[in-house]
Amino acid sequence: MTQSPSRTRDLESAIDDIVASYDGPDEVNNLESAALPNRRAVIEAFDHIKPVLLMGFFSRHALNRDNLRYSLSAHLYPAYELLTEQICRAVGYERRMGRLACCAEDACHDVVLRVLRGLPAMRRDLNQDVAAAFRGDPAAKSIEEIIFSYPGLQAITAHRVAHALHRERVPMIPRILSEHAHGRTGIDIHPGARIAGGFFIDHGTGVVIGETCRIGRNVKLYQGVTLGALSVKRNPDEDPWDPKQRHPTIEDDVTLYAGATILGGETVIGAGSTIGGSVWLIKSVPPGSKVFGGPRTSADG
Numbered sequence: 001m002t003q004s005p006s007r008t009r010d011l012e013s014a015i016d017d018i019v020a021s022y023d024g025p026d027e028v029n030n031l032e033s034a035a036l037p038n039r040r041a042v043i044e045a046f047d048h049i050k051p052v053l054l055m056g057f058f059s060r061h062a063l064n065r066d067n068l069r070y071s072l073s074a075h076l077y078p079a080y081e082l083l084t085e086q087i088c089r090a091v092g093y094e095r096r097m098g099r100l101a102c103c104a105e106d107a108c109h110d111v112v113l114r115v116l117r118g119l120p121a122m123r124r125d126l127n128q129d130v131a132a133a134f135r136g137d138p139a140a141k142s143i144e145e146i147i148f149s150y151p152g153l154q155a156i157t158a159h160r161v162a163h164a165l166h167r168e169r170v171p172m173i174p175r176i177l178s179e180h181a182h183g184r185t186g187i188d189i190h191p192g193a194r195i196a197g198g199f200f201i202d203h204g205t206g207v208v209i210g211e212t213c214r215i216g217r218n219v220k221l222y223q224g225v226t227l228g229a230l231s232v233k234r235n236p237d238e239d240p241w242d243p244k245q246r247h248p249t250i251e252d253d254v255t256l257y258a259g260a261t262i263l264g265g266e267t268v269i270g271a272g273s274t275i276g277g278s279v280w281l282i283k284s285v286p287p288g289s290k291v292f293g294g295p296r297t298s299a300d301g
Contacts, residue, residue: 035093037086042176045082048075049161053123057147076116083112083173087165090172100171111168115161122160128197128217129156136200136220151185152201162191169241193227193247195219203258210247212265219250222258222277230264230282251287 051058052075059071088108094100133146133153140146146153158181162174174191182188187204189195192211198218201207206224209215213227229246238244245265254269256262257277262269269275270287279291 035089035096037089037093037172037176039176041082042086042173043180045079045086046158046161046177046180048079048082049119050157051075052079052119053126053157053160054147057144080112080116083115084108086173087111087170090170094171111165111170114168115164118164122164125160125197126153126157129153129199132198132200132218132220133202137202150204151187152204155181155185155187155189155201155204155207156195156199157181159189159191159193159195163193163195166191192243196252212243212245213247214245214249216250216252216254216271218253220255222256222260224259225256226261226263228261228263 052072055068055071056063061071063071091100091108130143130146130153133150134140134143137146140150158177162177162181165177166174178189178191185204187201187207189207189209190211190213193209193213193215195209195213195215196217196219199215200220201222202220203223207221208226208228210228212229215227227248227250232246235244247265248262248267248269250256250262250269251271251273253272254275255273256269256275257279259278260275261278261280262275263280263282266284267282268284269281270285270289272287273285273289273291275281275285276290276292279293281291285291
C-alpha cells in the first residue's frame with residue numbers, strides 16, 4: 001500500500017520523536033550494543049557444552065570409546081571459540097564503561113580453558129543430580145526420562161555452567177545462561193548460588209534460589225520454594241563479586257516441600273531437616289528438625 005505524503009510526514013515526525021527520546025542523561029539507550037555479548041551466541045555455546053556433560057544422551061550417531069574424543073571435540077572447539085569471543089566482548093564493554101580494570105585478551109582464553117577443564121568435576125555433580133532425581137521421584141520410569149524431560153535437571157545443568165563462569169567473574173554471560181534456563185523451566189537460580197551434588201528439584205515451577213545461597217549435598221526441593229533475602233539495601237562499597245551472604249544456607253540431606261520460604265543470610269537449615277509446605281522461616285533450625293504447619297519465624301513449636 002502506497003503511503004500518502006501526509007502519512008509519510010507523520011511517520012517521519014514520529015521517528016524524529018523516537019530518535020530524540022534517546023537523548024538525555026537518564027536514558028538507557030546503549031547505542032554501542034554491537035560491542036555487547038550476543039545472547040544467541042552465548043546460548044549456542046551452552047548448547048555445545050550441554051552434550052559434552054551427558055554425551056551419550058545427545059549424540060546424533062553411535063558412540064564408543066574409539067570415537068568419543070572426536071565427538072567431544074566437535075562440540076568443544078566451537079564452544080571454546082564462541083565463549084572466548086563473547087567473554088572478550090563482555091569484558092571489553094565493562095572496561096569501556098569503567099566498571100572493570102584493564103584485562104588482556106589472553107585472560108578470556110584462560111577463563112574458557114579453566115571452565116572447560118572443570119567439566120569432569122561438573123559431570124560428577126550432574127551424575128549425582130540425576131541419581132538423586134531417580135531416587136527421589138517414584139514416578140520416574142528411567143534415568144533417560146529424567147535427562148530428557150525433567151525441568152529441574154535442565155535448570156541445574158545450566159546453573160553449573162553459569163556458576164563456573166560466575167566464579168571467574170565473567171560479566172553478563174552467567175546471568176544470560178541462568179535466565180535462559182529460567183525462561184524454559186520456570187526455575188530461577190542465580191549463577192552465584194553454591195549448590196553441591198545430588199541436588200533435585202521436583203516439578204520445579206516457581207523455585208527461586210538467590211545469589212549467596214549455599215546448598216549442601218542431597219538436598220531436595222519442591223515447586224514454589226524460595227531461598228531468598230530479607231530486604232536489604234545495595235551497599236555501594238561492597239565487592240559485587242564477593243557480597244555479604246544475604247540468602248540462607250541449606251545443609252546436607254534437607255527436604256523443602258512446596259511453597260516453603262526460607263529467608264536471610266544468617267538462616268541455616270540444619271542437616272537432615274524437613275521443612276513442610278508453605279512454612280515461612282527467617283531463623284535457623286538445628287539438624288534433624290521437622291517444621292510443619294503455619295508460617296514460622298523460628299524453630300520453636
